[in-house]
Amino acid sequence: MKYRQLAIPHADGLLFGTAPHPLITRRGLRLGGGLVYPELNFTLPAMEVTAATMPVVARHYRDIITDALRRAVDLDAPGVVIEFETLPPMTATPAFGLEIVQILLGAMEEAHRQHGLKSVLRMTPNDNREFARPPVMRSGEHWERMLELFDGAARVGAELLSIESVGGKELHDDALMMGDLGQVIYSQCVLGVRDMEFLWRQLGAIARRHGVVCAGDTACGFGNTAMVLAEQRMIPRVFAAVVRAVSAVRTLVGYEQGAVGPGKDCGYENPYLKAITGYPMAMEGKTSACAHLSPLGNIAGAYADTWSNESVQNVRLLAASAPTCYLEQLIYDCRLMNRALAEGTASALTLRRWMVDSDAALDPQAWVLTPDSVIAIAQAIVSAPNHYQAGVAAARCAITLLRDAHATGRCRIAPREVPFLETMLAHVDALPADEAEFIAQQKGVVDASRYLPAEYGV
Template sequence: MKKFTKIAISNEEDLIMGKSLFPVTCGNNLTIGAGKVYPEINFTLPTMMITKETIPEVKKHYSEIMDNILNRSKILNIPGLVVEFEQLPPMTDVPEWGAEITELIKKELDKFYVETGIPNALRVTVLDLRDADHPPLLRTGIASEKTISGFELCAQAGADILSIESVGGKEVHDQALMYGDLHGIAASLGILSYRDMGWLWDNITSIAKKYGCITGGDTACGFSNTAMQLAGQGMLPNILAAIDRAASAPRSLAAFEHGAIGPSKDCAYEGPIIKAITGYPISMEGKSSCCAHFSPLGNIAAAAADLWSNESVQNIRLLSGTAPEAFMELLAYDCRLFNKAIESNNALELRNLMVESDVEHSVEALILEPNVVIEIAKAIVNKESGYEKTKAAIETAYNSIDVSLSNNKISLSNTEIEWMKKIEEEISAFSKTEEEAVEYLEMMYGTFFSSQAYGL
């Protein structure tokens, strides 16, 4: 296990788009995080069922998507490209289907590289099926076997980068989030998720080594993005979603402690904290992923991005062409602007504009402000265990929000202010030790999780 005891990027001005301390070279001669931001295009199927009978149609969709996005990439003369194939449940449930589509996409990318010389890579994100059981078994059982097999077969079929949106601890985090139980959130992320990430990424790293793939990283999508979406609909306090984001960073860091080297997953909005700690490149998504979901982080998300993604878009017709092709164009133009800013030494100015334009509107954006990111990153590396790291991230995020409120840098509604008080009270009542926190989880959420699944 690799330990990060100090942060790699300590000067907030160095936490910037397109530049990482440890660039990653992969796929067809693509180096990520070495001075350019590249598009990472993602797509999904239109409304249809995936069955044995529809698999030929499914493949036809992926072929059409690849033809269209590669054609657009060539016309716009992009400097490089990552294609993400994010699996849908049946594609991991029948891992051979996932592998067949991986092979299909990889062949297209290889052909494209020969024809155009444009560097590219394929990220395959295997679906984490392991929460199919209640409580999830995670390390054993058929769902776990299929998930691991999904990695093995896709690595064999040509995946360049391996990733996952893992779900360990989600069964408890979901409950805690719905009740606004910050103690439960801290313990589920800092103990359960953190432990599961260690186990899972040891396995992924070993498969990646066997096939020469890059270990991209994970995301707290099922955790903090759930919080962000619920907050966006007025169902959760924004302040809770903001703190949940900071709290998720140690569990996503665990992937890097267990072999990941980036680029981390696009929907991991905690990415800048990971980049500050590890120095590895990250993928991010913001305004150009509004085809998949809304967020209050549209501009700020790009501040430290090395890849810039659209998250996902259905293969449907728009006036211009197909939706994946249209979003390929959108990402290409976004990246042109980022790269021109880097080339002309205006990157910091552009970054600051993107940061400032969002922070004044959202407490969730405040957590991604580079100086706040650095503070949270420092707090995390100063602590030993996953639970201690998570508590430190929460406390630092809370203090940053509190100071910004006092300085009138951000404003919150009275209803949100009430939650600030509740959160302050909860932080002061956190369990002191991991053992006490596990006892708390067992008392509150014992029916939702299995201790054995986490090696407890």
């Protein structure tokens, strides 16, 4: 554990648009330096991506970026972050992904030359390693192609490197459906941590070679899968809330390996990471409804240094293409947050309070993201001696916060879920204190056909 104390030790220090360690991009965007910037994320409509369809694919991305940047200029946006999340075929065939990177960068350069619009590209290759079963994490074609795409994108000018990595997910999906908190911690804080260490060392070398930065990872496949399952009433919401707190331990490893933000938008664990590291964070909330539903529509904005929409398909709406419409919504949200920041800390904290209070009492997943909860869980993480015990501490802290909030009537928890809080606490209390003992215990109970322990060094 690299981080032993919080960069933001008090709740009032957690605020949108401000971070102790801002990131200044090549074109002068100061992320976390006093403004919230829109971060646009987009994807194709339903279609195949093959050599035969690449001309159509390229036209989609050219239209998306041209129209979106034009709208940003029209609305006087102070700058924009563009995220390119590849689809699996674009990582499997890096030439496909690199063609799109060059289209996006070319349009961004033209908008800067003609209109002075500042922008930066976040490159997020799809992690195809999970397509092998059981996944091979440290070698093979999926690994090599992914690194090839990262390297090529960084070489031509993609400045922020990110990924939704999947190490441990092959066991975590079963853990969610079984409500097994021990296996959640094993998947994320043992397997996931080890994969993150290996992966982000490689990405750090690429970033240094090309003079770009590692931005950050996300536990989307872990915490957001739990959130979506909870929305579908397949798992308890209190369980999803605890999984979210645990996920911060896994994602933190990217920063321990040199990432400097902005943390990736779909990481709702990012507030904990902002408190721990002081780096800027992307967030998404109500504007991500195009991709997934959530109970965190407003509260997520309380911590945003870039405000994102998640992946929206390039389909035509009445006004314009969906990416252009979503960018307009993001720009207006950012205007409001930036207006509050311009009026001073008191005004910004008032807006933050409204964002938080509008969601926090209605769902346990929102409650663990209140500023006080964020500081408490983040402190539990940095006070632990290792990642395993940090996961245990994060889980115990989240459960305690939810029990107290329910007991005092501050957070609504469905009556059928209240007993699960005690079940989870008993499960956490029964876990071994020693990591080696825990690993041996888990290896004896998990489905050994699902994963390759050697790929994680266990």
